[in-house]
Every structure is written in C-alpha cells, then in structure tokens.
Amino acid sequence: MPATAFAAAVVDWFALHARDLPWRRPGFPPWGTLVSEFMLQQTPVVRVIPRLDEWLTRWPEPAALAAEAPGEAVRAWQSLGYPRRALRLHACAVAITTEHGGVVPRDVPTLLGLPGIGDYTARAIAVFAYGDRHPVVDTNIRRVVARAVEGLPDAAAPNAKRDLPAMTALLPADDGEAARFNAGMMELGALICTARSPKCELCPLAAQCAWRAAGYPETEVARRPVQKAYEGSDRQARGAVLRVLRATAHPVPGSRLGEAVTDPARYGRAVAGLLADGLIVAVGDDVFALP
C-alpha cells in the first residue's frame, strides 16, 4: 500500500468527519493553538474547551498572560489537572514576550526551547498554527500506526527516534495535505481507532489495516497499570492543598491547608513538593499562597 493512498484515505475521511473544535476555526491564532496544546497534554478535549475560551478571552495574547503573576495562571487552570502545565504556560508566555517579540515562534527548534514544549507540542504548533510540514506524533497517532501499519494491538512506549520516521514515511509531500493528514490521524485515533473498543467497521483504513489483516491479535503479556493508584496518593494530596489556595485570594496558614489532607506525612510531602515546583510560595511563618 503506497503511503500516498494511505494518507488519502485518512484525509478524505477527516474532511467528512472532523469535529468542529475551536482550534480548527479559520483564523484561530497561533497563541490560541499554543494554549490549547498545553491544555490538551493529558487532558480530554471536552474538558479543555470551556477553559480555553476563558483563557483566550482574559489573555488574548502572550504579553497579557506574561504581565500576570504566575499564580493567576494556576488559579485559572482550575481543575484541568497537572497544574505544573499552568506554570510552564505562564513561563512560556514570558519567554515569548521577552525573547520573541510577543510572537509565537514558528520553527520547531525554537519552539522546543520554550518551557513546557516538547516533541509533540512543538510540531503540533508548527503544523496546526502555521501549516508547516512536520510529522506530528501523539498517543493517538502512535496507536493508529502500530495497528494499521505494524499490525500490532497497541503502540510500544513512545520513542522519538522510531516514531518520527514512521510518521514521516506516511506524510504527504504537500504542506497543507500533510497538516490535514496529521490532524486526521489524531482524529482517527480519538474517534475510531480508540484504545478500547475500536470502531473498525467505520474505519477508512479497514481495507488496508495490518492489524485487521492479521486477525486482530491481542497483547500477549498483561500490561502493568499505566498509573499508580490515585486514592491516597501524594498527587491527590497536592491537588487538595492547591484547591484550597485556588479558592481564595489571600494567603492561607498551614494549619488550614493541613485540614485538606488527613495524613500529616503526606501533607508534608505535598507542601514540600508544591514549594519545590513553584506552585506555591511561603509568604510567612507557615503561611502559603499562590506564586
């Protein structure tokens, strides 16, 4: 199967079935794409959309966010999860404002130098905000490639040295076509070639899918849990402490923060970790606030 035919099947399907998402609107600014990509790092689309709208209304350009205290980004992040992303996004806005004239960079190496931007996000911005031709590799695309091309039930662990060439081999030559292919592959993984219960009967690649041709072999060894238990974890404790601080504009004494976490040892680790990450600051003797 030629790569061009593979890509054409995806692009044609995407033209018919793409969701109407905010960042796909004509004229959506690169800054909006950048903010959306930060929010979409490990957070589902449906939870991102309302928060993205709030952020872009309040901070329509990088300089507006850069002018705020970083704690305001943490507060406005609300319950999107992984609040370190809010801090990095703020730092990213500062860097764009001070080092790049307030304009979201276009080239991948420059994007990779910004806080919170890694292999995925750098290429996503270059492709979706500026229309340049690069392979984009996210968890959806890795799964689609693993199944349709390699005939495996699921993707192996992320590996840029292997994943980027694999996607490059499928990428159309034309810039715009390549961008639609990247987006279409992600959409296919999100809607059809899903992690659980894929909808193969609706898949535009069914006729050429290596996994289907092999009879849908399953994973041989049981995979270990993707995450440790959240209940009773340090992450849960950090979330509980931060939730208290997000809810007030004033500094809060440790005695009151401690009420949010039952286990004293866990509370101690949570506060120490949040301080180390810069998500909270000490403003007095055992009194804390957002940065």
Add this chain to the structure above:
DNA sequence: GATCCGTGGAA
C-alpha cells in the same frame, strides 16, 4: 528509561 505529575468520565 523509569517515575512523577491531577482530574474526571466511561467501561
């Protein structure tokens, strides 16, 4: 390369 980092909805 393994581990850490939130939150919430679906199966």
Add this chain to the structure above:
DNA sequence: TTTCCAAGGAT
C-alpha cells in the same frame, strides 16, 4: 467498585 486512560513534559 476498580481499572483504564486522555493532543505529554521534565527529571
């Protein structure tokens, strides 16, 4: 109820 997992990045 428990488990899975969602447009990752940093260390």
